[in-house]
Amino acid sequence: MDKTKEVLHINGNFIEGQQQSKEWITLSLLYLMETKAYSDIKVTEIAKKSGLARQTIYRNYEDKDDILYDYLCHQFNFFDDRIKERQLAEADVLIAFFEMWKEFLPASLLYNIQLSDRKIRQIIYRSLEYFVQYKYTAYFIAPQASIGEMHYYVFRSLSSALHGILIEWSLQHYEQSPEQIGKLTYQLTDSIRQYCIEHTIP
């Protein structure tokens, strides 16, 4: 519990007041996931753990998946802020991404990835798609640029490759260093970035 709490505080995306219930809800879900498979957790249990009414949860989130998706997107925004602060480029962006994933991923989420919970993997995939499309591409193409009608496929292939590697690395208990895995990912996805650069419509 302390670890995940710390993560959310360092993260700093959950602001005071209005956002306080969101933080409680997220912490409760992550806490429950420490001992229980994500798919088996009911919204009622999250309500009980957080001391909030079920309707408060549904006022803040569409459903349980939305809590986790929102949390992961916040984490990735936070990763992105730190990468920008450090003015990283090229392979270093991905190395930092893997470093932070290893450092900040709550044990409960890692535990659920290892349980082979398909739902968890799908939510991680969706949040990575968000990261790739709205954050990561800014490191190699102009922010307002479009990459033409094939952009769905390009973002999908990049998100899918990143997801495949991230899940495998997590399953292998981070056997390789973030530097090794970040460099490898950078190498393997080089032609996708090249495609984006060559097909950018300003």
Place this chain on the structure above:
Amino acid sequence: MDKTKEVLHINGNFIEGQQQSKEWITLSLLYLMETKAYSDIKVTEIAKKSGLARQTIYRNYEDKDDILYDYLCHQFNFFDDRIKERQLAEADVLIAFFEMWKEFLPASLLYNIQLSDRKIRQIIYRSLEYFVQYKYTAYFIAPQASIGEMHYYVFRSLSSALHGILIEWSLQHYEQSPEQIGKLTYQLTDSIRQYCIEHTIP
């Protein structure tokens, strides 16, 4: 039903006698999937439809997922045989792969992909991983070659990218031609093949 039956016959991987029950089981599952979500289909229903005992199904397959996985692997073997016969190379291998996916994918499977059935997507992913690792890599590295300790990540990223594109293309009702999508996939995955070629241990 006729369409899927035809596919399996053209496929030619389901041989007479011993394999006849497997064909009946597969056809029954695909037929049931035409009107029902894959996840909702019970093995009892497959048994009823095929006129076989539940225990005959379990003698041939571990579970329901195994029926679909086995079917898809057979299809990919068949694709691979045709690609080899035509002596294709480079981007043409992938173009032919997408052509055959469009031509031979049963309507019931496409319908289930469009239902966003997560289980279906996972089984397709696993069968693509089989195809990539045991069939597709032979088009650019020597058959007995190994690509070192990072090979898990390399195969995963290639299978994931191919899967992401294939699912998106199916969801978009094959809007682009197999040639367009095959060429795009070839371009996007170029650095993965390059990595394999450079890191091959003979």
